[in-house]
Amino acid sequence: MELVVDSGVSRMEGARKNPTLICAPIMADTVDQMLNLMRTAKASGADLVEIRLDSLKSFNHRPDISTLIQHCPLPTLFTYRPVWEGGMYDGDETSRLDALRLAMELGADHIDVELKAIHEFNSSLNGIRPGKCQVIVSSHNYHNTPSVEELGDLVARIQASGADIVKIATTALDIIDVARIFQITVHSQVPIIAMVMGEKGLMSRILCPKFGGYLTFGTLEAGKVSAPGQPTIQDLLDLYNFRQLGPDTRIFGIIGKPVSHSKSPLLYNEAFKSVGFNGVFVHLLVDDIATFFQTYSSLDFAGFSCTIPHKEAALETCDEVDPVAKSIGAVNCIIRRPTDGKLFGCNTDxxxxxxxxxxxxxxxxxxxxxxxxxxxxxxxxxxxxxxxxxxxxxxxxxxxxxxxxxxxxxxxxxxxxxxxxxxxxxxxxxxxxxxxxxxxxxxxxxxxxxxxxxxxxxxxxxxxxxxxxxxxxxxxxxxxxxxxxxxxxxxxTGVEMFIGQAYEQYERFTGLPAPKELFKNIMATY
Missing domain, CATH: 3.40.50.720 (NAD(P)-binding Rossmann-like Domain)
Known part of the structure; x- marks a missing residue:
């Protein structure tokens, strides 16, 4: 994919800049309902579907799997998640693994087997792996995100199990946990799916193309998730410009607590897209702003809006503060200077x-x-x-x-x-x-x-x-x-203030004139 630099703005040629896939989880009571959802997933822009066999109310292995594979309009990933790994299946383990092996034989593109079950699964294959199927070996931690060393050991164990693709999912107790997953992802020598669950882990799901993730999960409908914190496919594609993210994409975000209500990502991402600026703007649910900046000190994290309750604390974390912001005693815009990585704070409120x-x-x-x-x-x-x-x-x-x-x-x-x-x-x-x-x-x-x-x-x-x-x-x-x-x-209204303060922030983020009419039009529609 060619990047043409024009006046300091990266213009992205072509429809897709990264190979990271969007996978739609398919959860339903019946096979027919699953087939309908698969068609919806294709129309929504998904690259493949995760068929959650554990969500089916009744399941006849061979005919149902055959039907799902034959009639699916997208590549398939079969998952049959047991309750002990956060799923819904609470039956016989041999029967569960037989279903996954059958999916391989019948032409599934991927299957997901838990690390705790992979030894038994491999034994059942008798050294013969049928079909073209790639095996994802997964580990889910619903309690926390371990240290980088522990995560590295986990990835090594998954690789040693014979996995074609490594999958690790952890839980965010703090947004800084995501940094460890990014570190593991970017240094992985094998295809890896790595994410942090929960609202504080949202950016792990959005930014995985930047760090080389194999796929991310996007839901068909808001709130109907197969794991905590999944965005919708529509948000990935339309709000975050997912297909255009790459290793050189600059990261911006709104720091706050709460923060999910903020319309800043809508405003800035649409503006970035309108001029081909190679950046992405995300929600950042931050507990402690000083720790956040210590953790994310890379130049990739280039600029931030700051909202309640961090505006005063933000002033103390900046290396340099605009005199007006110092007089006010609060900062709502922070720029990381590309020359030395120092943080500059100002106030546009x-x-x-x-x-x-x-x-x-x-x-x-x-x-x-x-x-x-x-x-x-x-x-x-x-x-x-x-x-x-x-x-x-x-x-x-x-x-x-x-x-x-x-x-x-x-x-x-x-x-x-x-x-x-x-x-x-x-x-x-x-x-x-x-x-x-x-x-x-x-x-x-x-x-x-x-x-x-x-x-x-x-x-x-x-x-x-x-x-x-x-x-x-x-x-x-x-x-x-x-x-x-x-x-x-x-x-x-606050919308008028929001638009007014955003003009200067956008210009500081991009070095480009603010698209004032676009900002007004975007906010007029919400």
Whole structure:
């Protein structure tokens, strides 16, 4: 596959850049249902199907396996997973292994045999391996991810068992566990399927083409998984541009906890695709940001957005911080400099939010050219975390009088004192109305999915405001914004802030001008 470099952007020629396969797990009660799902898998873009024999309610070995092979429109992988390895089969072991051997004889492309059963299986073959079938020998760890040394020993044992393809699946207790699987994958001398299960292991399933994985599993439907953390085929192909990932693909991501709600991968991956930029943007569920950066210190991990609750801690982990971000005390964008690998942190939150709020106010008030409609206004910020600091700083810079309301009064006062503002506890906010026409900005996660019925302030108190902004953008219209609209107030959604702050981040990530219209169009459809 040829890479044509144009103005610093890798343009990927051809439909596919990597040989890594997408395998669709097929789980159903009957053979007929499996055949329908196989056709769906082919239409969805899968390369092969994993036929989970242990999911069948009734199973007649020879005719059913023959039917499944003859009528499958894709190459096949037969798995008959016992309960002791996380599957559903709880019957006779000899019968189970006989079914897998029969699948080989009848023309299966792959079978999956557990490491714990491979010796018995090999013995049953009597030294004769029928057909073209490749044997995957697998090991599943549903408790943790062992050390690199232990994983290396495990791979060696699987290889020594006569495996054509090695498969290891571990469980992520922390996102740093994935680094060990990447290390094992990239150094493997044989075809390897290696993944980390669970949400913290998601990037192992997406990035396996970069590190040389044989295949990844993609489901036909969200939530219907054969192991924890599997993405859909549609997400692999359309969201993450899976076919275009390769060893030289640069990795970007959104660091947060929680993080699965973030639309950042949708925004940036679509933008990357539109210009042929060789990068991928993923969700990164991070517990400790300092440990994350210590673990993923490679230049391959090139840039990051940062969200709740890591924006303040991110500032401490960076080698260099933009003066504005230092003043705010929070970082939401981190770039790894290609020259020396150092981390540079900046803050784009305040630009995106303040610009969106100013635009909203200009529709309410006449503002002299060259001045901000925030000048002189009473600006109430809910929250004293990273986003709260960014908005408080930005509003102060525009000449607003700033009030900070926070659950913990001490944190509100600390922020208020740093910008010459006033502090309130969140409990006091509903009775705080010194004047009409105030501006309210929620920067907390109150009202964010799944807790969409929550709001930081009573509806009755909203009558004293002229504009209400909510940094939450999932859902787009929070309870706070809905009630503000019902009171006849101007509202500004978190989507507008999200788009505004993303412009600068994209330009820092890629060195290219932000595709502003594309960003707006993408977010308008969600």
């Amino acid at each position: 305040y630009v995106g939010a303040i610009s969106a709020i100013e635009d909203g106010l200009r529709g309410l008030y006449h503002t002299p050219v060259g001045s901000s409609p925030l000048a002189g206004k009473l600006f109430v910020v809910i929250g004293a975390g990273g986003a709260g600091k960014a908005l408080a700083y930005g509003a102060k810079e525009k000449g607003a009088r700033v009030v900070i309301a926070n659950r913990t009064y001490g944190r509100a006062k600390e922020l208020a004192d740093s910008i010459g503002g006033q502090a309130l506890s969140l409990a006091e906010l509903s009775s705080f109305h010194p004047e009409k026409g105030m501006i309210l900005a929620n920067t907390t996660s109150i009202g964010m999915q799944p807790k969409v019925d929550e709001t930081p302030v009573a509806k009755e108190a909203l009558q004293y405001y002229s504009l209400v902004f909510d940094a939450v953008y999932t859902p787009k219209i929070t309870r706070l914004l809905r009630e503000a609209e019902e009171c006849g107030l101007k509202i500004v």
